Amino acid sequence: MVKLYDEGIFLLNGKDIVPASAAKQNPALDPDQAKKGTIAYSILKAHNTTDDMEHLKERFDAMTSHDITYVGIIQTARASGLETFPLPYVLTNCHNSLCAVGGTINEDDHVFGLSAAKKYGGIFVPPHMAVIHQYMREMMAGCGKMILGSDSHTRYGALGTMAIGEGGGELVKQLLKDTYDIDYPGVIAIYLTGRPMPGVGPHDIALAIEKEVFANGYVKNKVMEFVGPGVASMSTDFRNSVDVMTTETTCLSSIWRTDEETRRYLALHGRENDYRQLDPADVAYYDGCVEVDLSTIKPMIALPFHPSNVYEIEELNENAEDIFHEIDEHAKELTGNPNIHFSLSEKIKDGKIHVQQGIIAGCSGGNYSNVMAAAHIMKNAQVGNDVFNVSVYPSSQPVFMDLMNKGAIYELMKSGAAVKTAFCGPCFGAGDTPANNEFSIRHTTRNFPNREGSKPGNDQLAAVALMDARSIAATAVNHGVLTPATAFADDYEVPEDDFDPSVYQSRIYDGFDAPKPETELVYGPNIKDWPAMEPLADNILLRVDAKIMDAVTTTDELIPSGETSSYRSNPLGLAEFTLSRRDPKYVGRAKATRALEESRTNGTLPALETVYEQIKAITPDVDPKTIEIGSMIYAVKPGDGSAREQAASCQRVLGGLANICTEYATKRYRSNVINWGMIPFQMKEEPKFEIGDYIYVPNIRQALHGDMKQIKAYVLGKEMELNLYIAEMTEHEKEIVEAGCLINYNRNK
Structure with a gap:
């Protein structure tokens, strides 16, 4: 049985559920006060760098990346002024570890990673030693910590760690001692009772929960907090396997109550000092509740x-x-x-x-x-x-x-x-x-x-x-x-x-707190710097270069995994694969749009006479030479799946200026769009524009600092107005978009 509550709940003494509607007669049960009783609140508060708990500015205890993300992150941070890794940063090699695609290209990334760990003071886990999240469970996670990873399945909640998977831009901010800025998230209780029947494993439990909460967005961008007596029926290793699948619900993060079994696991891995008991307070308020009777779960298949x-x-x-x-x-x-x-x-x-x-x-x-x-x-x-x-x-x-x-x-x-x-x-x-x-x-x-x-x-x-x-x-x-x-x-x-760390002691390079700045970074021929990107103009002209009407567009469709892995360190080379499995003609269209903008910035007005005449009818005083031209992707709900920033950066290096959608599937994809200097537009109406149409958005910089709920845009040649809007952005995020990307923003600082 998996039961969803259609309202918030109070959890009393960690075991009694009281729906919010039933608590209205008890003035002692105040949601605003009781939300401070969740485990999530205590961890987020401890890592918040301000006193404002509604608008968080978080710093993490550690970070991790694998070998199809860390090169781009380090290159971005270097271009932004990186001097040393200010927190433990683990570089694992578990995605391109076969080094079988593209000759020596993958191994070149590994050599770069080791040289970066030496230069900046990082931790380097060679190929075949561990998958990224298992290493972090064994060696880094601990009760009350927060860890940020450039992989969507960064989840260590079963060890009392709030872990979040994000695009590389958010990791760059931590490397530059900036913060992870987010509104205080909702917290959903995952209340477990009973114990799994023989033959039922963690994937069965995770899939049973996923079935109930994905389509309705019940936990989207929220924290899943696992509580209740059923937690004790599972070993830590079993809990870890349930926990990692919370990513597929589109939640922000997860956290579990901890117990002596958690202590045992941490002690086994030489880190008993990282244990502390985490439980909700005697009175805790949750924005919703998923009640799971573990004894009723049967073997499942997705x-x-x-x-x-x-x-x-x-x-x-x-x-x-x-x-x-x-x-x-x-x-x-x-x-x-x-x-x-x-x-x-x-x-x-x-x-x-x-x-x-x-x-x-x-x-x-x-x-x-x-x-x-x-x-x-x-x-x-x-x-x-x-x-x-x-x-x-x-x-x-x-x-x-x-x-x-x-x-x-x-x-x-x-x-x-x-x-x-x-x-x-x-x-x-x-x-x-x-x-x-x-x-x-x-x-x-x-x-x-x-x-x-x-x-x-x-x-x-x-x-x-x-x-x-x-x-x-x-x-x-x-x-x-x-x-x-x-x-x-x-x-x-x-x-x-049992745990024998000898293989790690033999092979892992741990240079944290001991950087060697004299170390030269080792570049293979496929490791390229980011191309220059322009700051946002006051007025922009978007060409619709892709229109995807699928219910959901995954990051694997935006930029494929698998055969593209060899090019993750080569921004322009990787961009050739953008939307290749979903709209193979997109790259050619985007390049044509980019050529228009290159012509404009070189002082030659593109041959868009009819378009400029239509713009003049809307804003007579705007000089066409000042209107930035860029490509745009429309998708109904883009960004489900991976945290990979390349789903956005590939659009940007091809000249992308914006996404328009009904909603963003995940917070992390929207963050990637912002960090790469693109505007995260949304619209409620059905898109009447088509591929090849031009959309004119005047006064966009002014709109970013005004009422973002109503932004007028015009589909040229069709006498059609669009009502666009942008969901809430922090001032920091607005400045990144105005600068043209996170690299430009940091250089400007």
Whole structure:
């Protein structure tokens, strides 16, 4: 049972829920005072650099990035005046660790990263040592801390750490000793009772919650606070795997109450001093509540093409034909090709669902407890020598070592599973990419189309579903027939984990507080500086270079993962892939628009006579030579998914000036748009403009400092006015947009 409250609630003594409507007769229950009783409030207050708790200016205790984000972040910070890393900054190498795409390009990034860690005082985790979030859990997270990461799955709430995934611009601000500015977020109680039944794992619980809260935006941009007696029924490792999936709800962050089990985990990792008990106060107010009876959760599966498309595995097996038919029809809409060879319905044979691939990997699936449970189920079984295959990626070398010592790796390999080193590739399309029309079940974080490596625009489409490692193992025992783990459930309990840090002591470079400024940064030929970007003009002319009417546009569609990874350190090279899987003609259009602006800035007015005549009719006194020209993307709801700033920066280096949308899917994507100097417009009406149309926005700088709720814009040649608006921005954010980007803003300072 997962129950959502349609109002705020008071939590009394950590166990009694009182809906706000039922508390109105009790003057002692004041929401404004009681909201200070949440765990989230205490942590946010401790990290706020001002006394204003409504408009927060946060500084973090540590940061982390991986090898398709840290080069751009360091390059941006260097261009802005970076001298040293002022806080622990962990550079992990778990996304491009195979160094298999683009020759030596990926390894060049790693060499750069090590030289930067030495020069500025960073912590460098070499390839294959750990996935980014497992290392942070093992070595950095602690109770009451805040950590910022340039990966959307930066979540360490189960260790009492409020962690936030953001685009690189927000990390640059911390490196320059600026703050993370945000309005005080809503806080939602995730009230857990009961205990998971045998065979049910953390992914099952996470998917059950995701199903209920994603589509309705119940926790969007809010903090999910896990409380209630059910927390104690799970090990820390189990909690970690639930916690990391909170990202898929579009929440801002997460935090859990801590207990002696949290102390045990931190002590095991040599950091008992980082423990303190975190509990809500005797009276705490939450803006909503998700009540979860853990004992009622069954093995779940998130079918294509989103983590919220969730069913119980039993329910799917009973209704496979109807459910698969709906997905097959959706696939045709997705690709625009009614003849595409994609059919989940083909996977039903003799009334059973047949799977071709199983993956257990990354920050959600590769944890110790998940792999141990899978190995127990697969003991003495055989995967078989047909098309079905299983790959397992332990999340770090210490986890790998522990699994070896306990015999789990032996059992997995004996069964026919392939065991590999720590790597995030299966999560973003750079490892174990499924074949066309293949059905893959994965204990990983996402199953967007494109995400796992398929290319709908090229009629290459796979069906990726999310499942818990336990049910993947059960399916493996049945040679690929989809099976819930409850079919093999027994009284097995995962033994306590052990942690041997020797491999880290041998290989990790820890230079925090010991920078070596004389160190030369090592640049490979693919590491390029950011091109120059102009400050915002008073009047702007936007050309519509993409119009996407999908319900949601993911960051994987804005800038693909997988094959683009080699170019993440080359802004112009990477920009060639912008919208390549969704609108392949966008880059050419954007370049043409950029050429118009280059002509203007070089002193030659572009050949837009008719356009300028229409502008003159609106604002007679404006000189056309002063009107900045840029490209614009319209999408209904852009930015679901990854925190990668390149989803915005690629638009900017191609001459992008704005996004227009109904709403932004995530706070982090909107922040990326702002930090790269683009205007985050919104509109309520249906867009009547088309690709190629020009939209004139006069007095935009004035609008930024005036009533942003009503901004007049004009679709030229169509006698059409637009009512645009911009949601609240901080003064800092407005100055960044006016400067043209965060780099310019910092240079100006």
